[in-house]
Amino acid sequence: MTDVLIIGAGPAGAFAAHRAADLGARTALVTRDEFGGMAANDGPVPVRTLAHAARLLREARQLDRYGIAADAFRLDYPRLLDRVREVVHDIRTHSELRSRIDGLGVAVHEHAGTARFVDPHTVETSRELRFHGDKIILCTGGVSRPLAVPGAELTHTHSDAWTLREVPPSMLVIGGGATGVQVASVFTAFGSRVQLFETGPRILPSEDDDVSAAVAEAFREHGMVVRENVDTVTSFEKTPDGVRMRFSRNGTPDSAEAALAIVAIGWSADTTGLNLAAAGVETDERGFVRVDAYQRTSVPHIFAAGDVTGRLMLAPQAAQSGFVAATNAVRGPSLPLWDQVSPIGSFTDPEYAQVGLTETKARREHDVIVATVRLDAAARPIIDGRTTGFCKLIVDRTSHRILGCHVVGERAVETTQVAAVAMAAHLRVQDLARVPLSFPTYAAIVGRAAYVATRKLGLDTSYEPAP
Structure with a gap:
């Protein structure tokens, strides 16, 4: 039996595996897809690469202002996506953390498929792999929360936006939080006509009021339509050129159309298929895995870290919680998650x-x-x-x-x-x-x-x- 079995290889899982092995535990790391999780493959790394391309476009538009003559330039979106894949591959290939994990003898199982509990100490995957762990750490991350209205199957997530083969002429973005504004900002820079919708009184509701106001004003100056105080989205329907969203604002029914609709209304724990009931692991009222200060779940030998717990859902904080979970899995509950100074930001324009x-x-x-x-x-x-x-x-x-x-x-x-x-x-x-x-x-x-x-x-x- 493995001393510490870790499910998920994003920042939380990777740091948990490194810490557990560094403390001398026989450690196995199992991931549904590739090492790095969402942060490397579908989160900050690809998003920052696209944002860098948007920055280069902005800089190119300033060339004449600085006396630099240049021929016309255009965005080759498929080539940009090739570059995104190159960056993701290079970061994953040259990851110092991955090399340290391998050097510590961690058994890494990539592309293992979706994991599910058979009993409190046993996990099997959809690719028929079976693992036993004395201690288990859940680091399965989060997924985009769906919008439960008629026609929602016509919408897409931010992940779909990053894998488009061409820039859509127009786009609806539903959700004015961090993910939504990044999608809206990047595709505005790429030339899409973007409409951004937020049900609250301001976009970026978790930011300082002055920040929200300044970003919204800048977005509007860039040609984006920013609609705040939307009462509710009622439905989506297919049109000859894309999709129509019906909604109400200030009690008045309205609609908007675009080639593509992106829903970015928040995150849910990625626990689908885990069969938590077989292990006795409890979730909170939002569906996230409930943990204490030591990252322990309701089952003493099972821990959880990162987005699956619903705490501050950022890569550095996930890594810290993975470190804490692994420390306590090996040594017993001795290290609580400490108060964190947590800088947060987004690569918008x-x-x-x-x-x-x-x-x-x-x-x-x-x-x-x-x-x-x-x-x-x-x-x-x-x-x-x-x-x-x-x-x-x-x-x-x-x-x-x-x-x-x-x-x-x-x-x-x-x-x-x-x-x-x-x-x-x-x-x-x-x-x-x-x-x-x-x-x-x-x-x-x-x-x-x-x-x-x-x-x-x-x-x-x-x-x-x-x-």
């Missing part, structure tokens, strides 16, 4: 990113000051002609702790990492303001915001960063 509390949440529990610096007041964005956006720091007035950072604009995802490191190191805002960040860079705008916050607090920084 403009990019947006955040770490920590939104201004609204911070004001509920703290006396705060807010410092905002616009990108059009910073050197590097002006140099690059990318002046849309801002950096916003939220600081506790008494302790001077940085409670949150929110950035909209070019390189926002990279920029926010500076604030995340400062927060994880428990730097006070005046300490961050004294760090002489390189000039001219996008990251330097965080230092500028820290300086503004320090001045608002009436503190002496002894240093003024370059703009």
Whole structure:
């Protein structure tokens, strides 16, 4: 019998396998498809590759502004998808984590098919493989949540969008969260006429209010139709040129048509076919596997990590939870999942990113000051002609702790990492303001915001960063 059997080879499963084997456990890693899971094959890696292509198109449109003559350019979408596959293959092939896992003697079973429990210690797959584990860690990830209305079979998911053979002339995107806005932004850049629908009062409802407003405004300036406060989607029907969606907004029936409809309304746990009942594993009211602070399920020898638990559904956080689950599977419940400083961002146009509390949440529990610096007041964005956006720091007035950072604009995802490191190191805002960040860079705008916050607090920084 294997000491630790791990189901799923995304970030959670891969890190769990590495940790378990590193602690000396006989470890097996079983995955339905290829090593890397959604993050490598259907998530951040392919999405970021497509977003890079969209960035290159934006840069190409600026060539004349910088005195560079160029012939007309066009997007060859099939060739772009070939490049996406090359990137995915190269990352998977050259994965340092995979080589370390192999070096530790982990038995990796790729393309094993869908796994299901036979009993609490036994799993078999649809390709007739059978595994026994003293401890088992579930890392099967998540799947797109379907929209349960008539005609929903005419819609597609974000995964389908990434595998199209050509850019559709028009597109409906239902869902204004992170996945939906990425699909909408990328295909707008590629030339699709995109309509984005959100049932709430604003797109990106988990982001700071100012971020949501800035991104929505930029989307509209790019020609995207952004419809918020949609009451409900009632049905889809086929048309000669694609699909028609019927919905209501402010109590009034309406409809919209496009060549393609993408539904991105959230994630569900990927537990279909697992037969959790045979193992006695419980799920919560949303269908995610219920775990405690040690990543244990309702069955003491079965753990779960990553998206299947419904917690913060991001690759770095999944990896951390996989590490914790494996540690406790081997050593017993000794390491709880720690509080995390979790930077989050998306490669839209403009990019947006955040770490920590939104201004609204911070004001509920703290006396705060807010410092905002616009990108059009910073050197590097002006140099690059990318002046849309801002950096916003939220600081506790008494302790001077940085409670949150929110950035909209070019390189926002990279920029926010500076604030995340400062927060994880428990730097006070005046300490961050004294760090002489390189000039001219996008990251330097965080230092500028820290300086503004320090001045608002009436503190002496002894240093003024370059703009």
